[in-house]
Amino acid sequence: FVHSKSAQELDSVRNGAVAVDEAGKIQAVVRDAANADDALTQALKETGWQMDNVQITRASESEFYFPGFIDTHIHASQFPNSGIFGKSTLLDWLHTYTFPLESSLKDLTKARKVYNAVVRRTLAHGTTTAAYYATVDVGATNLLSDLCLSAGQRAFVGRTCMDRPGFNPDYYSDASPEAAAEATLATIEHINKIDPQHEIVAPILTPRFAPSCTEESMSALAKLQKQHNLLAQTHISENENEIQLVAELYPDSKSYANVYDDCGLLNSKMILAHAVHLTEEEAMLISQRRAKIAHCPCSNSSLTSGAARVRWLWDKDIDIGLGTDVSGGYSPSILEAARQALLVSRHVATGAVAAQQERCKLTVEEVLFLATRGGAQVVGLEDKIGGFEVGKDWDAQLIGWTCASDGDAPATNGHATNGTPAAPRQEEGNMIVFGWESWDDIIAKWLFCGDDRNTKSVWVKGRLVHARG
Numbered sequence: 001f002v003h004s005k006s007a008q009e010l011d012s013v014r015n016g017a018v019a020v021d022e023a024g025k026i027q028a029v030v031r032d033a034a035n036a037d038d039a040l041t042q043a044l045k046e047t048g049w050q051m052d053n054v055q056i057t058r059a060s061e062s063e064f065y066f067p068g069f070i071d072t073h074i075h076a077s078q079f080p081n082s083g084i085f086g087k088s089t090l091l092d093w094l095h096t097y098t099f100p101l102e103s104s105l106k107d108l109t110k111a112r113k114v115y116n117a118v119v120r121r122t123l124a125h126g127t128t129t130a131a132y133y134a135t136v137d138v139g140a141t142n143l144l145s146d147l148c149l150s151a152g153q154r155a156f157v158g159r160t161c162m163d164r165p166g167f168n169p170d171y172y173s174d175a176s177p178e179a180a181a182e183a184t185l186a187t188i189e190h191i192n193k194i195d196p197q198h199e200i201v202a203p204i205l206t207p208r209f210a211p212s213c214t215e216e217s218m219s220a221l222a223k224l225q226k227q228h229n230l231l232a233q234t235h236i237s238e239n240e241n242e243i244q245l246v247a248e249l250y251p252d253s254k255s256y257a258n259v260y261d262d263c264g265l266l267n268s269k270m271i272l273a274h275a276v277h278l279t280e281e282e283a284m285l286i287s288q289r290r291a292k293i294a295h296c297p298c299s300n301s302s303l304t305s306g307a308a309r310v311r312w313l314w315d316k317d318i319d320i321g322l323g324t325d326v327s328g329g330y331s332p333s334i335l336e337a338a339r340q341a342l343l344v345s346r347h348v349a350t351g352a353v354a355a356q357q358e359r360c361k362l363t364v365e366e367v368l369f370l371a372t373r374g375g376a377q378v379v380g381l382e383d384k385i386g387g388f389e390v391g392k393d394w395d396a397q398l399i400g401w402t403c404a405s406d407g408d409a410p411a412t413n414g415h416a417t418n419g420t421p422a423a424p425r426q427e428e429g430n431m432i433v434f435g436w437e438s439w440d441d442i443i444a445k446w447l448f449c450g451d452d453r454n455t456k457s458v459w460v461k462g463r464l465v466h467a468r469g
């Protein structure tokens, strides 16, 4: 198995094994034992655990276990628009593509189709935890919570709060700050009913972003946050026109970050998406408040928002995770988000002063940290998920690949050889291992060449939630 030791270092255990109990918790981990099964039996005996209560999990030669991915920012309701954005940028994209689709999901038949698809697809890509934006509609938001729970995907589900007249379209908004708070409470109570301990599904307060909300609704959500001890999520400083608009709408606040701070929302339970154009002062304030950041590189490139400076934020000791930001981002895959985070960091480097250029570049290890342990910090679950330690939940994905076949002839793989050109097996994918690669090379190949064809099985809290046929 492979997981992050730190942001700079992966821990790759070749001859290890993990024992998971019936509650989905890791009970024993054995590293590099000549005979891992015996070592595991011994480790379990010492902790007083019976072998028949646990499932022993070991990977084969061309496989490894990796912690499940954590998507710290995804709009479940926008999934059908993946890839559809033309040349738009944030504000016209919202009005042209996004609000009409989100509004249409008050039709619960349509919402079920969309939410089923997004939960299945993200699970297939190894996303074991997602911080979802739903829509303004209470019924559809509750449906998303139901579907996450039944599929077994760990999820934070947020009803999108949008009560500011003027910015939001008439056909898609909350009627008043009071109505917004009341509707939000209804979605919290629904989750409290279906998953009282928030073992799989938890509510998350979701003021869409400052232009969509009023100070009244944001302050009401801050109050709900304290009463119910919940996470919150919003967008910040994504796009230049958006920042200009926030300055006009909130003349009494010192900055965009101060708008959220003035409403009581800038705290350690807030996930801020994008954070592309923050000022030095805003980043310092975010750091002081211990608020978290969801880095969404695919979206930031697609909507021409800009390139967020991960190293610059990390230097201020801010916790960062990755977000797909479907459908600002076109891909539901956190592996893709990690790859793009690495590439975008190269663009940040080319724009930096010479002395900083090398430092700006994120490594394979760093982006895989963002995808797992970084994300766990962002959603406040660093003690529960993100790595393989005793006491953590078994939220994991089994990654497997194809080894190149011997000989000069193209691999036939059981396909016709009588004159028909041999086709590669459909499940083969682009990650081909030749046998001479180091373990680090294999991980790098997975990051750059892998996709959901390599994600063989996925577990959340010990439950198998996806298996490739």
Ligand code: GUN
Residues within 6 Å of the ligand: 075, 090, 094, 098, 208, 209, 235, 238, 299, 325, 328
């Ligand atoms: N800002 C406000 N709403 C949205 C949204 O749906 N997506 C993105 N990327 N930014 C936003």
Ligand code: FE
Residues within 6 Å of the ligand: 073, 075, 235, 273, 325, 328
């Ligand atoms: Fe977003």
